Amino acid sequence: MASDPSVWRVRPEPGPLTPPTGSGVLDGETVAVKDLFAIAGQRIGAGNPAWLAAAPVESTHADAVARLLEAGAALAGIAQTEEFAYSLTGANAHYGTPPNPRAPGRISGGSTSGPTSAVAAGEASIALGTDTGGSVRVPAAYQGLWGIRPTHGAVPAGGLLPLAPSFDTVGWLAPDAGTLARVGEVLLPADTAGTGTGRGLVVSAALLELAAPEVRDVVDQLAQDAGAEPLDWAPEPTWLAAFQTVQAAEAWAAHGAWLADRMDTLGPAVRARFERARSIGPADAEAARIVVAQARAQIREQLADRVLVLPSAATVAPLAKDAEAARAATMLLTCIAGIGGLPAVSVPVATASGLPAGACLVGPAGADRALLALAGGVGN
Template sequence: MLLDHDPARSFLPYPAVQVPHAPQGPLAGLDFGVKDLFDVAGYPTGGGNPHVLARSGIKAVNAAAVQLALDAGARCVGKTHTDELAFSINGRNAHFGTPRNGAAPDRIPGGSSSGSASAVSNGLCDFALGTDTGGSVRVPANHCGLYGIRPTHGRIPLTGSLDLAPSLDTCGVLARDADVFARACAALLGEDAQQRGQPRLMLAEDVYALLEPEVRAVHAPLLEALAARPQGLARATVAQPSFDALFTAFRHVQGHEAWQVDGALIDGDGLQLGPGVKERFAFSREVTDAQYTQYSAARARFRDTLAALLGEDGVLVLPTMPDVAPRLDEAEETLDAYRNRALRMLCLAGLSGFPQVSVPALRRLDAPLGVSLLGPAGSDRWLIGQALALLPAA
């Protein structure tokens, strides 16, 4: 870590190593943090687990996404904490602790990109790289009052990073400033393959129905303002055939791939896994090849259905999360119940592979609350522009 002080415990306390970056470029003058799933030359890659850290060794080559930011002129200031093996969305690591949420210090930061969100929300760097498999950029963006993107699957390369579930894993960006967010995303995403015009906005009505009435009430003024635009706000049902069916498909696909990635390491090294992560890997161990095939087919059907709904210019408006971040003292069982509620809405982008942008547009209980736009595959830069224009930050 290159910072003199880390009061939020956002970064791993690795010895300081300068990482060469371009002297000029669109991100010159900006500092960024890197989730400890990505290789950074001169540092180990720990993946949020002491066994993985012990096996890592010092990396000689930067992950592809890290190199893109460096080539654009940004300075890497260190490696940020991650939830264990990236298999959580809470931000509490049994081995390394919980980074501080800069927007709501009495609440969890969200994971698994917890350190990245903490570093940005506490003003320790300008933007940070994270990964999003089940929601690990969008969740901490919601909880910490940040802009965040889960891009189209495969849009930003993951070469040189630790996998969780490869067909679901993405590299995302977190920032507290809209301009910095747009600049950092531009450097990593490149240009969209096609130009798009005016968006056809659709309210994800069934997703909003998942919210408690008091949370829907906070969203209502923004939705009314969007509906009052000349283009209006159509209504759509998104979760086909149902939220439970999609959640089940997501859980089995993610679980099977996670066990293929980490199972041999867990069994071979006897990894001591923390609460929640241990149980999720226990479930993952039992997912059969036949189930993976079955639920992968269900995933493909949903992707086709959502693609038909969106077309080339459709954009869904939806809540990023069911509510603001839970408090730090919540029991693991309460956090797991919240996680399962959240994944029912988060899995829409995960299963489809389509981009989702979260904006810190609302507040409730003196804590930030995100609103998202979800668009067609490959529309990432266009979607960011729409989100920044239509969803002003609180």
């Protein structure tokens, strides 16, 4: 059966695209790789046909890809992303919107859209993606999968096409906590911090209120069941705008030279973001960086060694017509881990109506492996 082009850009039949180069804890696993990572003998497409046509053939694998192959995983293929990973809906103006097998008729979530749909459909067992502003956590929530955004810089980003390096992380998704953790054994360094020493999990009513009632209720229940204590804290209103300004400035720094006379190659939503990015001056970018730095310090001070429980996304997977409206509310939640540079694990939960949602555990920097273990216990 032919592969869905909205999910896969390259998927040989029979596969794999690339066999394992070694053996280890990932023997027998198959990986759908987001089309931002270098794969030897292939081009990086970045969700944009014009970029793909001009891209060189890669001579070596990205660092994360090479590690997965060495641990026994095979590459099932290259899966679609939203253009330059600059969106959260999953829609790609050129290739279409990958389906959501766990919530048919609703969007898949992005920008790790193709790999997530591939895992949700059982066409791969691991999705290798990126998370800058929620691009692993949001599709994980929408499609009922486990996903992690590691501590910023914990996983090497060599061979990865950047969006905003101050926030970009290499993340992954899996259908169960065990597989998610085994990938962590391969990609993550040893922990340099612990989680919850003496104080445990916390939950903020202000953050829960940012989510739709059906999501808020199920995340609050998970927090209560896990023994989370109340935290009287909320992010400052200026933080999201500062995060988005820094993200935009860095996105233009990364891709503006190429896009300057090729803006017409972008779909409308992503083009609008890059148009804004082009308009940001150095003074505005620097002012936003100062806000982000102050916010990071406050987030880390507030959480210390505790683990914050909050919704991975503000809603269940919306219908396509509601996608952009849902994005704004969700980013108020997802930007906390991004600004803090903190690890965040999305634990799948189900709403009262049976739709997938995500409860996110945000832990201390450098406590990624401990956070995976904690999430596995909370979610099972």
